[in-house]
Amino acid sequence: MGNYHGYAAVQGRGTVALPAELRRKYRLDEPGAQLEIAERSDGVIELRPTLPVPVDEMWFWSEGHQAAEREAEADLDAGRYRTFDDAESFLADLAGLTAESEKHAK
Template sequence: MPAIRLRKRGQLTLPEDIRSKFRLEEGDSFDVKVRGREIVLIPYKRVPLDQAWFWTREWQAKEQEADEDLAAGRYKDYDTVDDLLEDLHRED
């Protein structure tokens, strides 16, 4: 692993082979962690604004609930859309 040098204003340049391996592009973000005497950079891609709703705490809680319902078998299968609509409109 080649050594890299800290530049003015705290900038680092990652070697091309590392950028390629992790598919890093200009503007990508990193979480920075300190582990003992190490500085760990963890790359992540930002979520596009039109998809941010999916990652809200409330939506993720509902996703978890849906996963649990599926795992427990709490769902119905329908042969046709008409069967589904009929069940939705049926008064209990």
């Protein structure tokens, strides 16, 4: 799809209905999507699509990542975690887990 040119109807209470193809293209159907509005001195009104979460941070809000976050919260709530006094003891524990995992893989 190239540059869109068309009309949008202004409905009751100033609601502007955008064509579905533009809403999909700019992800305006997603929860929290917004339009930035700018009035120029030449009488043009500009609409810029914005999302409340920057695009480079959207991975965090994906369903897969959110499921992993919920799983981690459940593990914390159930006490399924270990703490370490220093980096060396953490790395030693991690090495032990890696060795155990490799042993079971054989």
